[in-house]
Amino acid sequence: MHSRKPWLALNKLIQIYINRDEIFLALLCSLESLRLNCKQNEIFERARSLTEQFKIRFPDRLLEDRITVSVIMPTNRESLEIKEAVQSVLNQTFQDFELIVVNDGGPREIQNTVESFRSNKIRYFRLDHRAGPGAARNQGILEALGKYLAYLDDDDVYYPHHLETLVGLLKESQSKFGYTNMVKIIGSLNQGRFKPNRTDTVWDVPFDRGTMVSRAYMGTNTVLHEKGILEEIGLFNEKLFPGEDEDLWIRCAARYDFKHISQCTSEYRRKDDNSVRLHVLDCAFNGLLYRKYYAFSRGQIAFIKCFLAQNDEKQADALYQGIKKQYSHSFKTVFVVEQVIKIARHFNDKVFLKQLAHDYRHLSAGHSK
Template identity: 25%
Template structure:
């Protein structure tokens, strides 16, 4: 029997400077009957000292002896969780105060086949190019600021395969712990796209509800490395190749959004020749796609200047 209704898992690596914001957002929840499990993935900063300043019986700290990656850290938290439900929070994100209260009430009100819930989110991006991009989105597109809000089960999988399901990563998720156990947690071989991979397997087990409020704020600081994106994407596309063929047979192009993502990733890392190859393949781009590409190009130029 679960000791608490909700277990909160924060995986963290070298985030001593920002993790207090995440921890505080959990401790300030209006729903207070939870445990908070912080899993340190062998950090080399003073993370343990920072976490040790919290004198709250609901907070526990676990440290890996070696760095094993975010998915492994989440799985360690899952293994130590006693809650009926598990909520995940990335160490650089934060929750609004009613996040757990709203999602717990939503799932408890649904039939048993509803095994998860997610919610809306805000994004706070760093840098002038990201600010310009957001302003352009607000001016040019009426849907700016709105988020994907579909509910359901396996019918959502094509959206995830096409990178259209803006779920907001693990920080928005609230999941039945028995469902997580059935799918054996996160795939530890995935460096990127692990949230999508997790969701696809989860949606084969049951349905996911949506709480129509922005209850998470995502903070973006670092761009993922080119190598991790390519590796994660190759593994993701290979793992779900059968599902992709089935969806594409119905006339939906799964490859385009992934090619677009690679185009932007190469540009962001200053590899403009490889980015241009994808640009030629995808052209013509839509206006929103041009804005995203220009933001990535500006970041790539900045990266090149820094290395001079």
């Protein structure tokens, strides 16, 4: 019904998300609606209000580093799979770590499963109510004693050299964020245990900011980063699911270069009750929205278009100068540079247009910076 005016469908979603207290998704819909049609004064004011309402949570404090790595595992179910996940962490060749298991409002029997390992490397916490994987990981972060943070979902596994590989990568490169490859295994549960059927894909993509806002290519299980960067970046977005992990990685990439090592060190196990499979449409839609949000300077390009439509050159220019200042570290893709070129032409910014034209030709030729 709205195929020729897609912003109308987005406008309906704004109120739906507001009613669900999903402010971030409401904001994303409003900004994409304005990018498609900037002459919507009511949506413009709604977007500005939502921008003020939405705030990423930052840690009040992070605990002092006492060990090298804290592995954070959110869970909300009692199953044999979590035993495999926990055992894969305990089997690491690099042993200066702790495993923080956060029960996200699930059954109390999970604690019995965790304690059955009788390991002093495991610390267990429980949230009183279901808050989502972002909130559970955040709780783990606030309790973490490691210099570095790693993550593992309760139905996936590390290979034994996972932590050793990543710690070595960050120390050798003196980087703050690194990731490895991950293999996706398709399978099913047989009496509570994962039975692999076939190998689907191996995620093996070098770091590139432009690619990050085009598609997902980095698994949560593959990541290791310094805990301290979250004081600048903020924590996981607790109002976003699915996609809260990729959202954080994109925010990190806006500040830091990532180091990638082409070694497969973990398994992502896909089955019928996998959270991504159960929420496949939400995952695709949310991903499309938040990637555009960061690609288009967190909504600033949409706001510039609206101010120009209202002949408010002063406000538009102020935002434009901010985009120019951050451009060298921005998420450059063909569709982003095209949008910035239109704005730069409006301001007759010949020097910047020359740089944009060079980047556009480079990206159009199939290369990325």
